[in-house]
Amino acid sequence: MTQALPSGLLDRLSDIVGPKGLITAPEDLSPYTRERRGRFEGTTPAVVRPTDTHQVAAVVRTCADAGVPMIPQGGNTGLVSGSLPDGEVIISLGRMNKVRAVDAENFAITADAGCILADIQTAATEHDRLFPLSLGAEGSCQIGGNLATNAGGTAVLRYGNMRELTLGLEVVLPDGQIWDGLRGLRKDNTGYDLKQLFIGAEGTLGIITGAVLKLFPLPKTHETGLAALTGLDEALTLFADLRRGSADALTAFELIPETLLGLAETHIDPNVRPLATRATYYALVELSAPEGQTDGQLAELLGAALERGLITDATVAQSETQRQQLWRVREASSEAQHPAGASIKNDVAVPVSRVPDLIRRVDAELSAACPGIRPTPFGHVGDGNIHYNLLQPIGADPAAFMARWDELTGIVNRIVADLGGSFSAEHGIGLIKRETLRHYRSPVEIALMRSVKQALDPRNLMNPGKVLPLSE
Numbered sequence: 001m002t003q004a005l006p007s008g009l010l011d012r013l014s015d016i017v018g019p020k021g022l023i024t025a026p027e028d029l030s031p032y033t034r035e036r037r038g039r040f041e042g043t044t045p046a047v048v049r050p051t052d053t054h055q056v057a058a059v060v061r062t063c064a065d066a067g068v069p070m071i072p073q074g075g076n077t078g079l080v081s082g083s084l085p086d087g088e089v090i091i092s093l094g095r096m097n098k099v100r101a102v103d104a105e106n107f108a109i110t111a112d113a114g115c116i117l118a119d120i121q122t123a124a125t126e127h128d129r130l131f132p133l134s135l136g137a138e139g140s141c142q143i144g145g146n147l148a149t150n151a152g153g154t155a156v157l158r159y160g161n162m163r164e165l166t167l168g169l170e171v172v173l174p175d176g177q178i179w180d181g182l183r184g185l186r187k188d189n190t191g192y193d194l195k196q197l198f199i200g201a202e203g204t205l206g207i208i209t210g211a212v213l214k215l216f217p218l219p220k221t222h223e224t225g226l227a228a229l230t231g232l233d234e235a236l237t238l239f240a241d242l243r244r245g246s247a248d249a250l251t252a253f254e255l256i257p258e259t260l261l262g263l264a265e266t267h268i269d270p271n272v273r274p275l276a277t278r279a280t281y282y283a284l285v286e287l288s289a290p291e292g293q294t295d296g297q298l299a300e301l302l303g304a305a306l307e308r309g310l311i312t313d314a315t316v317a318q319s320e321t322q323r324q325q326l327w328r329v330r331e332a333s334s335e336a337q338h339p340a341g342a343s344i345k346n347d348v349a350v351p352v353s354r355v356p357d358l359i360r361r362v363d364a365e366l367s368a369a370c371p372g373i374r375p376t377p378f379g380h381v382g383d384g385n386i387h388y389n390l391l392q393p394i395g396a397d398p399a400a401f402m403a404r405w406d407e408l409t410g411i412v413n414r415i416v417a418d419l420g421g422s423f424s425a426e427h428g429i430g431l432i433k434r435e436t437l438r439h440y441r442s443p444v445e446i447a448l449m450r451s452v453k454q455a456l457d458p459r460n461l462m463n464p465g466k467v468l469p470l471s472e
């Protein structure tokens with residue numbers, strides 16, 4: 001709910017960011033208060049849009065002095081309502097969107113937190129370097145949001161998630177102090193690794209204003225293929241064979257179920273299917289390397305997999321256009337869930353070796369609990385990360401199905417925990433998974449998290465109510 005702000009606060013904020021940097025008109029607030037999927041809407045008295053770190057610090061100090069809670073916001077593409085306000089002042093980083101420097105020799109880029117992810121990728125490419133984070137929302141999410149959610153995406157298998165891609169951070173603390181940790185060092189053993197506190201903290205410990213990120217040699221060749229899998233156990237063998245056989249040039253191994261490919265064909269593009277052969281699951285695989293290094297390896301490795309009975313058919317892209325068409329299969333399969341009816345979202349991780357057990361056990365229990373349910377496990381199998389989304393039975397009442405969210409997600413999470421996994425692999429905790437944290441993390445872990453929050457934000461002014469379960 002929107003709280004009345006202390007008198008004069010809006011004027012003080014306007015003095016810091018200028019009139020263009022302050023939004024208060026109700027009709028202009030909705031892009032910041034509405035969650036992307038449209039399921040939830042929050043409230044805010046104001047959106048503040050600073051243009052540099054000193055402005056962020058001054059805004060935070062002003063709000064903190066007045067005891068007013070704040071919420072940092074990037075591209076608002078997060079999927080767990082972490083950036084959804086509940087009466088807080090929104091501090092939007094969108095106007096802090098500059099690449100500050102590219103140090104090609106140090107394979108590093110320094111950027112404002114509000115830089116769009118795709119712009120960072122482009123800046124790296126212009127210097128013959130790769131910034132490997134890649135995900136569906138890359139045209140609108142910001143690097144600060146990627147850091148705050150420890151985003152993963154399609155290339156984690158080879159390059160790691162944001163924790164592994166970060167060398168240094170600049171952060172405005174909840175009392176308005178600036179911590180300048182923008183060091184581009186690969187080795188720095190000088191006490192606690194403070195940047196890791198803020199990565200994945202979902203804006204609850206401070207506002208990330210800048211970052212030094214790792215770059216890599218720009219791959220010049222990609223070999224991309226789609227294989228019809230014999231089964232889930234065979235998928236694991238294929239995964240290991242591709243890693244070993246390519247000298248670890250494997251950069252993607254994405255699972256696509258026939259359930260989703262069929263829906264993509266019906267709802268998105270009738271020509272999306274690249275193989276005539278049908279299978280219950282397909283793997284989209286990609287090798288990447290500097291010029292020439294993978295020459296024809298993928299076709300050879302998939303040929304060997306065919307002979308060993310791991311796959312029943314495969315195709316390898318012969319041009320960049322065909323490569324894009326294969327990646328389109330992955331994107332269209334994701335998009336196809338929307339027109340297929342109500343869908344319960346899950347984003348879980350287990351050790352890679354337990355993925356087949358996970359899928360078999362979850363599918364069996366869900367079918368018993370909800371006959372006709374269409375589980376669509378897909379995504380980053382190479383990281384043990386499955387987007388285990390559940391589509392409503394055909395003809396079922398969407399609202400009645402969605403009302404079973406906790407029950408059906410509970411089945412998935414229980415099996416995930418049993419296999420030593422995580423109920424949130426990529427998307428974080430935010431608001432919607434906050435109470436789940438209480439069930440699946442020990443009291444010791446939660447108490448440690450509370451201690452960190454208390455130490456950095458003792459007045460609970462920075463994105464309150466997110467991540468940590470409410471006190472009992």
Ligand SMILES: Cc1cc2nc3c(=O)[nH]c(=O)nc-3n(C[C@H](O)[C@H](O)[C@H](O)COP(=O)(O)OP(=O)(O)OC[C@H]3O[C@@H](n4cnc5c(N)ncnc54)[C@H](O)[C@@H]3O)c2cc1C
Pocket residue numbers: 036071072073074075076077078079081082083093113114134135136137140141142143144145146147148149150151152153154202203204206207208209426427430463466
């Ligand atoms: C189509 C689509 C595909 C996606 N695919 C993936 C995927 O493959 N892998 C994956 O990991 N995620 C994926 N995501 C979710 C992903 O985490 C977010 O898209 C992205 O990382 C969030 O960035 P954002 O700028 O939109 O942050 P927001 O949504 O604005 O914020 C997310 C959280 O970060 C905090 N925050 C934002 N900026 C800052 C800052 N500067 N300092 C401190 N805290 C901040 C917010 O308070 C909030 O808690 C996907 C989302 C979509 C819509």
